[in-house]
Amino acid sequence: MREAPILVVGAGPAGASAAATIAEAGLPVLLIEQRDQLGGAIHRQPAAGNEEHVWRPARHRRNWAALTARLQASAERIEIRTETIFLGVDSEGRFLFDDRHEACVFARRPRAAIIAVGAIETIRPFPGWELPGVMTAGGAQVLLKETGRPPEGPILLAGGGPLLPALAAQLAKAGNPPVAVLERGRPWNAPAALARLALSWAPMSEAAAYAAALAASRVPYRCGAVVTQAEPDGDGLKVSIRVGETQEPLLVRHLLIHDGIAPNRTGIPLPDPDGAVPILLAGDGREALGADAAILDGRRAAMQVLARLGHAERGAPSDERGLQRARDFQATLARALQAEPIVPPPETLICRCEGRSHADLAALAPDASAREIRLMGRFGLGACQGRFCGPMIAALRGQPLPTASPPRWPLRPVSVAALARLTIDETE
Amino acid sequence: MKPTRFGPSLYGTNRFGMASSSPLHVAVIGTGIVGASAAHFLAAAGARVTLLDASGPAAGATGASDGAVSVASKRPGPMMDLARHARAFYVRCEQDGLFRGLFHRRSTFLVARTAIEADLVAQHGADLAAAGERVVEVDRAALLDRIPGLGASVCAALEIPDDGHALGYEITERLLATSRASIRRNAPVSEIVMRAGRACGVAVRNEFLPADAVLVAAGIGSAPLLGLGEILIPRKGQMAVTDRASVAGPAIDGHLMAASYLAAKRGIVRDNSHIGLVIDPLMTGQFLIGGSREDHRSDHSTDAATIAAILREALDLYPPLAARRVLRSFAGVRTASRDGLPIVGLHPHYAGVVIATGFEGDGICLGPFMGANAARLLLGERPEADLSALSPQRFARVEAHA
Numbered sequence: 150m151r152e153a154p155i156l157v158v159g160a161g162p163a164g165a166s167a168a169a170t171i172a173e174a175g176l177p178v179l180l181i182e183q184r185d186q187l188g189g190a191i192h193r194q195p196a197a198g199n200e201e202h203v204w205r206p207a208r209h210r211r212n213w214a215a216l217t218a219r220l221q222a223s224a225e226r227i228e229i230r231t232e233t234i235f236l237g238v239d240s241e242g243r244f245l246f247d248d249r250h251e252a253c254v255f256a257r258r259p260r261a262a263i264i265a266v267g268a269i270e271t272i273r274p275f276p277g278w279e280l281p282g283v284m285t286a287g288g289a290q291v292l293l294k295e296t297g298r299p300p301e302g303p304i305l306l307a308g309g310g311p312l313l314p315a316l317a318a319q320l321a322k323a324g325n326p327p328v329a330v331l332e333r334g335r336p337w338n339a340p341a342a343l344a345r346l347a348l349s350w351a352p353m354s355e356a357a358a359y360a361a362a363l364a365a366s367r368v369p370y371r372c373g374a375v376v377t378q379a380e381p382d383g384d385g386l387k388v389s390i391r392v393g394e395t396q397e398p399l400l401v402r403h404l405l406i407h408d409g410i411a412p413n414r415t416g417i418p419l420p421d422p423d424g425a426v427p428i429l430l431a432g433d434g435r436e437a438l439g440a441d442a443a444i445l446d447g448r449r450a451a452m453q454v455l456a457r458l459g460h461a462e463r464g465a466p467s468d469e470r471g472l473q474r475a476r477d478f479q480a481t482l483a484r485a486l487q488a489e490p491i492v493p494p495p496e497t498l499i500c501r502c503e504g505r506s507h508a509d510l511a512a513l514a515p516d517a518s519a520r521e522i523r524l525m526g527r528f529g530l531g532a533c534q535g536r537f538c539g540p541m542i543a544a545l546r547g548q549p550l551p552t553a554s555p556p557r558w559p560l561r562p563v564s565v566a567a568l569a570r571l572t573i574d575e576t577e
Numbered sequence: 578m579k580p581t582r583f584g585p586s587l588y589g590t591n592r593f594g595m596a597s598s599s600p601l602h603v604a605v606i607g608t609g610i611v612g613a614s615a616a617h618f619l620a621a622a623g624a625r626v627t628l629l630d631a632s633g634p635a636a637g638a639t640g641a642s643d644g645a646v647s648v649a650s651k652r653p654g655p656m657m658d659l660a661r662h663a664r665a666f667y668v669r670c671e672q673d674g675l676f677r678g679l680f681h682r683r684s685t686f687l688v689a690r691t692a693i694e695a696d697l698v699a700q701h702g703a704d705l706a707a708a709g710e711r712v713v714e715v716d717r718a719a720l721l722d723r724i725p726g727l728g729a730s731v732c733a734a735l736e737i738p739d740d741g742h743a744l745g746y747e748i749t750e751r752l753l754a755t756s757r758a759s760i761r762r763n764a765p766v767s768e769i770v771m772r773a774g775r776a777c778g779v780a781v782r783n784e785f786l787p788a789d790a791v792l793v794a795a796g797i798g799s800a801p802l803l804g805l806g807e808i809l810i811p812r813k814g815q816m817a818v819t820d821r822a823s824v825a826g827p828a829i830d831g832h833l834m835a836a837s838y839l840a841a842k843r844g845i846v847r848d849n850s851h852i853g854l855v856i857d858p859l860m861t862g863q864f865l866i867g868g869s870r871e872d873h874r875s876d877h878s879t880d881a882a883t884i885a886a887i888l889r890e891a892l893d894l895y896p897p898l899a900a901r902r903v904l905r906s907f908a909g910v911r912t913a914s915r916d917g918l919p920i921v922g923l924h925p926h927y928a929g930v931v932i933a934t935g936f937e938g939d940g941i942c943l944g945p946f947m948g949a950n951a952a953r954l955l956l957g958e959r960p961e962a963d964l965s966a967l968s969p970q971r972f973a974r975v976e977a978h979a
Contacts, residue, residue, distance in 0.1 A: 532904060559904075
């Protein structure tokens with residue numbers, strides 16, 4: 150019987166870092182990636198046939214080059230399965246994967262698992278966010294990285310957080326600067342937080358580069374400005390913007406929205422570092438701390454697995470310090486950009502899979518059970534199983550969307566035919 | 578509500594021997610389809626009702642089941658007869674507005690894929706006809722007209738045209754929304770409190786809730802409250818739900834029930850984790866595909882091997898499912914009684930307590946009717962059908978010897 154591998158799900162910075170660390174210690178790794186190339190969202194590579202056109206900070210390019218070199222150096226111990234979707238863990242402890250290449254589902258029982266599936270983007274809903282022409286900034290950024298081409302026509306970026314100026318700078322460098330970046334927070338109202346941010350060298354030098362790119366393209370960065378509505382207008386969108394007490398309309402072709410990221414936990418097994426099959430989370434999927442911290446966190450999780458399996462590796466204190474710095478930075482950034490929640494009007498769509506509105510959500514009893522929210526409210530029942538609408542519902546109800554216990558699989562829709570062809574590796 | 582609408586048993590002396598001037602207060606344990614129905618009809622008759630559930634409405638089998646309001650699947654005998662009453666009750670409630678928009682008539686197709694299965698289907702058809710049910714023989718060509726794409730292995734089928742469809746949680750929600758019963762979620766009942774041989778209330782955690790009468794309709798949670806021993810068996814069923822095959826209405830013109838399901842229902846197959854296949858076209862255009870029958874399993878987890886086996890069976894019966902995607906798998910826990918028949922009636926030893934549970938996989942079909950009849954029993958009225966086969970009396974001796 151061959152040695153069961155350590156499973157690593159997700160080949161972004163955390164997964165790649167974890168896989169390399171385990172392989173370097175001499176253990177076999179099964180690295181699962183849903184896309185056709187490694188890199189995750191942050192290091193997304195151009196699609197086949199496209200050239201790299203997207204400007205990225207040099208630090209990110211160097212980090213990814215170093216990780217890929219490490220994966221290559223240990224290639225004989227790392228089995229990489231791309232275009233393979235993690236579907237969750239079933240009641241028998243089998244990890245399930247949808248091999249989109251072979252159109253079949255396969256099951257494995259690993260020795261240990263590190264799940265590094267990254268973050269999901271969150272938005273704050275307003276009427277019209279679901280219209281064609283509106284998409285998340287993160288989704289648009291990934292498209293830009295894959296195609297090398299920005300969307301055509303006037304673009305507006307709105308919401309909150311550091312992704313907005315970063316994407317604006319990339320769009321500008323790619324030839325289509327946005328008409329404006331609207332940040333709902335008012336950082337000038339939080340001078341103490343701003344002063345602390347100024348002490349963080351790496352992110353601040355990155356921010357300075359973005360600011361320079363925005364200034365060169367004369368992209369206005371407006372704080373305290375929020376989108377309250379989007380309506381179809383010919384081929385484009387009429388966007389209503391509120392700044393203080395004033396409302397103004399803006400006609401654009403694309404509205405890219407973003408209000409931060411949160412760990413992607415929908416359907417993900419709970420961490421169980423001491424279980425018979427240790428399960429650890431790593432990277433933004435554990436705690437949304439960004440790309441640099443994800444590399445440290447992947448190594449930290451790998452060290453923990455190695456120690457657990459009797460390989461005398463221990464976590465490096467410097468990794469823990471690095472993670473703490475990232476945590477402090479994110480907390481300070483959140484303080485600087487914090488903005489009061491806006492209660493969206495009743496007709497605002499919340500669940501786009503099943504077409505459920507804020508009024509439908511408000512009609513649920515305050516102490517409604519998980520079953521009532523799902524079945525009677527029809528929230529979290531569609532293709533995303535609550536992955537996207539969950540954070541919105543949590544924010545509006547003031548309590549988290551109850552999750553199924555145990556987590557349900559499949560956590561992504563899977564072809565009936567592929568699942569019927571399930572293969573179970575009985576050498577496990 | 579005018580006092581003239583109150584039945585005689587609600588004021589004056591009710592069947593529980595209590596002279597009262599205030600309305601009867603009933604504690605209903607369990608807010609599944611049975612408890613919700615009982616609460617609805619009790620409240621409509623003027624009783625004060627408190628619904629208690631360890632979780633919330635439709636938290637058990639009611640919210641994790643297919644929506645078959647089907648006589649076609651019932652065992653010959655009292656179950657087949659009672660299912661006909663129960664389905665007629667749905668029709669009545671649809672007509673008088675209570676279930677409007679929630680209950681839909683649709684055919685059940687009993688399909689056979691082998692000669693042995695064809696014999697079984699024919700026998701079952703004869704039993705249905707003998708019970709007064711309309712049964713139509715459908716040859717393969719006619720069936721393909723009705724359900725294009727049906728698998729090559731299907732060799733015989735019967736259509737039961739008077740069956741119907743309703744989702745348990747939607748019926749439950751409607752029953753609760755149209756009654757003035759108060760609902761207490763996260764209220765697990767630990768004990769029925771007795772005084773002088775008669776129920777005087779229930780204990781919820783450390784709280785005593787007084788009540789004149791108690792209905793136990795708590796599915797698998799009923800047994801610990803009843804003091805009748807191990808009379809209930811959990812039987813887990815795993816299912817899968819697909820994405821939409823059509824945007825408006827059911828994707829196929831009827832409920833497909835494989836002969837394997839009948840075999841399980843008629844007690845021909847007794848092995849554990851057997852699959853009784855049904856393909857239920859939902860009003861949303863999605864398919865619900867089930868299900869396994871796993872005795873003594875009360876967890877809600879699903880395993881890939883069982884779901885894949887169900888899907889292979891489903892693809893053999895209806896190959897167009899290959900184009901669908903599974904959105905989720907889930908498991909419901911059916912509550913079966915030890916002898917396979919539901920338990921409905923007065924508690925054999927506790928005065929003031931009525932039981933309505935043990936509906937196994939038939940709760941959606943039977944639930945509203947049985948809830949309404951449990952309400953009648955609590956009000957001291959005669960049930961609308963002969964429920965003697967379901968009487969809890971048959972479990973009385975168990976306790977005497979325990």
